[in-house]
Amino acid sequence: MSPSNLDGIGMTSARTRERLIERLRAQGITNEAVLERIRTVPRHLFIDEALSSHAYDDTALPIGFGQTISQPYIVALMTQALIDGLEPGKQIPKVLEIGTGCGYQTAVLAPFARHIFSLERMQPLVERAKTRLRGLKINNVTVRHADGWRGWQSQAPFQGIIVAAAPDTVPQALLDQLDDGGRLVIPIGGSGAQKLVCITRDGDEFQQRRLGLVSFVPLVAGMD
Numbered sequence: 775m776s777p778s779n780l781d782g783i784g785m786t787s788a789r790t791r792e793r794l795i796e797r798l799r800a801q802g803i804t805n806e807a808v809l810e811r812i813r814t815v816p817r818h819l820f821i822d823e824a825l826s827s828h829a830y831d832d833t834a835l836p837i838g839f840g841q842t843i844s845q846p847y848i849v850a851l852m853t854q855a856l857i858d859g860l861e862p863g864k865q866i867p868k869v870l871e872i873g874t875g876c877g878y879q880t881a882v883l884a885p886f887a888r889h890i891f892s893l894e895r896m897q898p899l900v901e902r903a904k905t906r907l908r909g910l911k912i913n914n915v916t917v918r919h920a921d922g923w924r925g926w927q928s929q930a931p932f933q934g935i936i937v938a939a940a941p942d943t944v945p946q947a948l949l950d951q952l953d954d955g956g957r958l959v960i961p962i963g964g965s966g967a968q969k970l971v972c973i974t975r976d977g978d979e980f981q982q983r984r985l986g987l988v989s990f991v992p993l994v995a996g997m998d
């Protein structure tokens with residue numbers, strides 16, 4: 775990442791970012807720390823330069839390999855749900871993220887977690903995400919090339935799990951690896967009919983709350 779890349783945030787871009795924040799507020803994002811994080815993470819560095827004029831639009835964009843960078847509203851909504859009730863300045867000890875993609879959601883979430891363990895099934899995306907996160911000096915993330923259906927047993931339990939691709943049913947491994955009192959934010963369902971839910975663990979009970987309708991790529995079993 776060249777310095778000019780980081781500097782390329784002129785006035786226009788600052789205004790464009792502000793418009794995005796206002797839009798997220800209007801859509802019901804209320805957590806100021808999350809809004810501030812969306813304002814400061816340079817989303818244009820996570821996408822192809824040819825698309826950078828759309829970096830602060832509230833839309834998903836292609837990142838290659840048939841995958842997309844998540845829509846800022848959805849990233850904000852999922853982050854807000856995961857950290858709900860967290861005292862300002864406190865961090866969730868361990869977060870598991872499934873579907874690193876370009877690493878944008880990871881970067882937004884980074885200050886709210888002591889450590890993020892992130893799994894991605896496509897090797898080229900793993901490498902790019904690692905490079906970008908390093909470039910942004912985000913050092914509390916471990917990205918691994920693995921199948922998220924299995925979670926990350928050796929690092930469990932997690933106080934937070936966030937999933938950026940949709941399975942038909944919640945993978946049992948993720949429920950098993952969720953700490954007592956922990957939260958799992960995950961889209962569920964086939965293409966076109968997915969609901970985003972927040973599942974909270976209370977002993978052996980799992981409470982589910984609906985956050986809205988969404989459209990994610992499928993959580994594919996196995997690796998590329």
Ligand code: SAH
Binds near residue numbers: 876
């Ligand atoms: N939040 C990401 C968006 C990721 S898109 C971002 O901000 O860029 C969803 C990602 O999930 C894709 O990169 C896809 O390759 C990955 N994925 C799909 N199935 C998976 C699985 N079983 N394990 C790990 N990653 C998976």
